[in-house]
Amino acid sequence: MNSTEFFFVSTVLLIFVILPFSISVTLDAITPNQPLREDDVLLSPTKIFALGFFKPGNSRNRYIGVWYNKIPIKTIVWIANRENPIVPTAGTGLLAIHGDHGGLVIYGEDQNNPIWSANLTVSSPINSVIAKLLDTGNLVVEINGEKVWEGFDYPTNTMLPSMKLGLDRRSGLNWFLTAWKSQDDPGMGNCSYRIEPTESPQGFLYMGQTPLWRSGPWTGERWSGVPQMENKIFFNITFVNDQDELSIMSSIVYESIFEKMVIDESGNVERSAWQDEVHKWAKHWSAPDGQCDFYGKCGPNSICDPYPKFADKFECNCLPGFEPKLQHEWYLRDWSGGCVRQEGSSVCQNGEGFMKLERLKLPNTSTARVNISMSREACKEECLRNCSCTAYANADERQGGSGCITWHGDLMDTRTYLDTGQDLYVRVHANVSAQHEKKSNSSFGKKMKLGVSVACGLLFFLLFSLACWLVKRKRNGKRSQDKFLASTSWEDSSATTNIDESGINSELPFFELSTIVKATNNFASNNQLGTGGFGSVYKGALDNGKEIAVKRLAKNSGQGIGEFKNEVVLLSKLQHRNLVRIIGCCVQDEEKMLIYEYLPNKSLDFFIFAKEVFLDWIRRFEIICGIARGILYLHQDSRLRIIHRDLKASNVLLDSAMNPKISDFGMARIFGAEQIEANTNRVVGTYGYMSPEYAMKGLFSVKSDIYSFGVLLLEIVTGRKNIGYYHDSPYSNLVGHVWDLWKENRALEIIDSSLGESYPVNEVLRCIHIALLCVQEQAKDRPLMSAVVFMLGNDVAIPSPKQPGFLLKRGYHTSGDPSSNTDGAYSINDMTYTEAEGR
Template identity: 45%
Template sequence: MDSQLTCKFALFCTYICVFFCICTSTDTITSTLFISDAKNDTLLSPNGVFKLGFFSPPLSINRYLGIWFNKVHVQNVVWVANRDSPLKSSDGVFKITGEKNIVILPGENQTQQPVWSSNVTEVSVTSGVHAKLLDSGNLVLNSGSGRVIWQSFDHPTDTILPGMKLGVDKRTGLKRVITSWKSLNDPGTGDFTLALDASTVLPQMYGRLYSYPVWRGGPWNGQIMIGLPTASRIKPVEFSVEAALFNYTFVNNKDEVYITFGPDPKVFRRLKVEEAGYAEQQLWNADSKEWNIIWTAPQDRCDKYKRCGAYSLCNNTNSVQCMCLPGYEAEKYQEWDMNCVEKRKKLHSSCGKGQGEGFIKIKGLKVPDVNNARFIKNISLQECELECFKNCNCTGYASADVSVGGRGCFAWYGELIDVRTNAADGQDLYIRVDAQELEENIRKRHGMQKKIKLIIIFLVLSVVALLIIYWWRKRVSKKAQERKKRYLEMILEDSAIDPSNEVSQASSLADKNNLELTFFQLDTILKATDNFSPATKLGQGGFGPVYKGELSNGQEIAVKRLSRNSHQGLSEFKNEALLIAKLQHRNLVRLLGCCIENEEKMLVYEFMPNLSLDCFLFDETRKSLLNWKKRHDIIVGIARGILYLHQDSRLKIIHRDLKTSNILLDKDLNPKISDFGTARLFGGNQSQANTCTVVGTFGYMSPEYILHGLFSDRSDVFSFGVLLLEIISGKKNCGVVPDFDPPSNLISYVWARWTAGKAIDIVDTSIGDACPAHEVLRCIQVGLLCVQDNSPDRPTMSAVVFMLSNDVNLPLPKQPVFAMYRSHNNPDTIIYDTNSSSINELTVTNPVGR
């Protein structure tokens, strides 16, 4: 029993140890601890930033030992050990041998030859050698005393990480160069390299393809390495990072020359060379899970080495990309090459003879390749010019140190190659020219200065002119505002009329502060109406004449001109301006604005090409154009417009003068209610009002309004009922129906036909028999409901719209006992008849579900 327990306990301990070994990662290998590909072993840097292990590229079965970002979800390899010696199977081992080297073996058999080795030859290494992966991505091989005897940063592949050096160790001759992969699936040494060339007078960065330069970074100028990215040249990124993404350092001393950029714990970044032949500075975006490219070399066409040939300047912003430097001209020109030669064969024939030779300065350039330049230390720019003058082969010079207080210069002897504009971080280049070229340049410069002066004068005058225009327009606008304020005060001022009338009450209820009304200039109206030409006159009303006009933008308008001796017209003008300035409905005519100038007062409306409804309805020729469908649409449109006035608009408005002549028709014969001069505005819960002055048109006014001056929204319902019956019958309500005995008005005639069961007989004969009888009869019944004598018996406009649009059972109308018609013998006399008796005093109402 005890032996069984002991075995189980031992087995449990074994499981625990195995689990601990599997779940625990290390950052170090020793002579006894190694990495096996078969066991999927890896090294993990102390904070988990980088991982080392065996991997296979996409679409490849070969195995390599590499280092990649551990916290980036995509495996981005930054260093490969055996890039040119792949393993063919997954049994490789990465370990430290007895010779104090880290090696990759194709299996755990010590007798096999390594496929890769660190090749440390130092014999003074003591025991205790170990290799460790750091959070910088550097794999270091340390001696027992902790001294670094080898590191992966000294042997980069295709990527430079923060802290890596790109350059040359002058003591050992070690060259730190990054080289592209052969392809996406093969990390072997490719064809594109990026290196710091220390063989020139000042080190320069070069990108080479097959050993041929394709890009040049330019020399160090004391502050930056020309051509490398700075904060001003880096592309903006979509997420928040530090501005100086490429905060690099350049070191050039007796021991080594290199460039490096510092680490930033907030972001992952790398400088990588691609197999396609370019280098990229990349930044990891943790939000989008992708690498953002913030800088590329070459950046553009002018960044390509020797893009425009010798003695030429490449400008990527010009339509003509290549141009010769001062003193040179194109011998031949092609898009990819420009062969510039001296303008005059003996450019330096006067060299040293004081014949007027000089230098022309070009600003903002990436200076030429310094391979054929001489670096002169500790002299000023003026001294450099004198040095260049001494040698007839000197073609130009530039400062070699633009840092504060810096001294030194470059002097070129021979061709000036790979010159381009570099506005962000460019330098000044001084080109040697002969006297004639110098004189031409001075003349051009003076001419340019003169042009600049003229441009400045023009700009100053333009600014002054703009200020004057601004001041004038502001003054005109101020005057217009003052004029508008004055006009509004004139509209709202009630002293000219009885303070108890409609305008005073409308003025008290209207929103004066937000009254939106456009004021037209008198000149505009005169031009639009051809000075109120008789040919433009549309008609005449109580308000005054109405004219057709056309504004400068082609819009047609109708202008109601107030007669100067019309007191009623003044009241209507003010009332209409107050009430309908803000009304917007498809069945209301739109008030565009008004004109108040000198003695003129005018209202400007949208123009209705088909004039008013009575022009069609009571004209024997044109009434045939109104078939039943069109008449029904007009009836419903008028009803919806009245409903808007009574219920749906911001203000409750009683029109008080609904009649056929106040129903205008647009080009499609759609009805629009007009003429709000006698309208009244109701406030709050007000439902009825009375007036001492009865205004309106006989035949359309309700009995309570004519007899007692009482009006409400049901007064408009009565007028609508009359309108409806007129539209159906084609007869005027005020006219005497001659074939009716006794002669009476339209309402009485329709009622008689209705009670006799012959209501269909009232339909206008021009319609014919094409109209649906049930729809016509429903409209007639709605009209009779609207013209009932007792105002509470009349339906509301919302009920009218519902009844006209739906086939429902309708209440029976009561007999209208108030009759009004013109005398047959004297048409100017209005006869009121209230003695008619009801034929049937019993009414039946069918309840209708709403």
């Protein structure tokens, strides 16, 4: 062999020797014959998670960890050897099945002494042992398909869906989270979050041994101190408390959502979801959040109120029957000493009772006693019989409340909420109860009462003068309101003969302009919720704490005055859980405003089009049914037959529980009992939701709203707006595109991609089928809303739909801009308009 041949053979041999050690391998399992090396990656079945070696931050140490494989930002969610890293001097790492006992181990350079072990000994043959990564992120060891060890039994700083926190009472495993020491060191830090296994379990966040935050007890659906758990759009919660285990676990409704709860080194717990559009984790809950969240902020026997009604009031107050232990420190805002019983108000005497405090996070239940089968009245009697009992409450808040919790001793870490929370009954002496009742019934103290008695004649004169002035002002205001009402004419008044033309429903309150100005902080820009052709909508709060939404008609608006009166009259006469509720109005000077209930979750289009928040199918279907019930009420069940004429996604608002409420009745029309159809020379509404006969001829009826509902139903199912451009369809709107796919049995292709495959196919197809019935070209072919509600709620035979009415065809425009339409009705995308002439 010459030198050239020798060099060639040597090179080939060298490549074959080095190649196996320099190329990374993607594994689907670790077996006794297939370990995981430093450059290898173990993937879950659908490649959601990956497991491998990593270096945290600026550290040179290596760890075995699990991270999201489909997220560009490497997010570590679990670590095997967080306390036993592979240091730089330890050589190459290896994750393997131990050859002798079959357990999972991590080796450094010395493969006789593992750096980390799963503490598992297998009696079965070693070749039957396999380690794999599940799509939940759980690393498991199995023998013949049976799970014998899992990483989720040893959480680190992250809680994933399907991971439990709590206690396995059979094995003694304690599932809790601990923060990293630092960003460079994932070892067990000083902060932890765990579930305390007392009679009334609750979660505690600790800094060392010091509690930082408390979740409150379990109420049947959520932690008492975590009202955000009521919103179950993203995940469901499973809570178990029996002889085998105490645990809480969340499960994601839709698998493509990546969600996690993390405890960080500073002592914060944060729940967040991955937003692919902006490539970041978006926080949707954290604790502690605000001063009243910190454990024992106000000391024992006190209550923390983050929403004091007056600026000069402290957030800390003593519970009824208690007073500050150290008054001078209390005035210096040092509340750590808390409160003690008022002198002369000791309990366990005749005539004592309980004072009810509402909307609270219940006090610490670590030493509380629980009887889950006891009624509230029996709970009260039980507490009265025991002199050490200081308060009681329901253990379960569902279905009006049940079960009994009693506290014995100090009441620690209680706080208030605005619109949620539980009731607490605090034991008080009889004179304390009488004092509070007396205080609530009168705003005068003893000195003021004495002054009143001395100057009663003068006060009577002043009150009489004030009353005369108020009557005069009210009359002037009424004349101003009547003048406004008389100046606005009804469109096609022949159709409104059943409305009292003398004015607005007398039961609807008129608000003073000063009240609204105060409630909205003088219409501050940070309180503005949105704008439209009519003007702007502002968020506000009345003096009693009630949140409101104020629709302010623009002074220079050329439209909206008639619609304003229309909406006042209609909403004052309509009451339904799926219709927005009007609280009152304000007509003063040049201002004209409507005051509604405030709905915190914006409008439906924010969820189905903006997609900033995921809406699962269950919630979508509930919204669809709620809208249908609201329309049925308008068309059939209310004392007036109402045609909305502007039903669209932005006019469906969502309350805190995601219940839909139809809004914006400015364009609505009232029909007589026997009236079927009407004609108008002024077409109003939103193009894309209008029925063909209305947009082209000005003809409207209940079937016009049915058409709009069909369009809205398709938008909810598909997550797309009706007005768009679909290159693979001869029509440029959603209705036409769905019709094409329906005829070809391809309707599932148009379903919102964010739903993935987590929806009932038959139910979704039935919704599309119903929607196509609603958008049929001929009004007579469309079902009534009563039939729609029945079809939505029952799996019955449904007739085949006929061709829909199309308003946007490809021949009308080619630019993809609906505004370029030169034939048919006007198109202004998703704006409501009032000036188009009917054809």
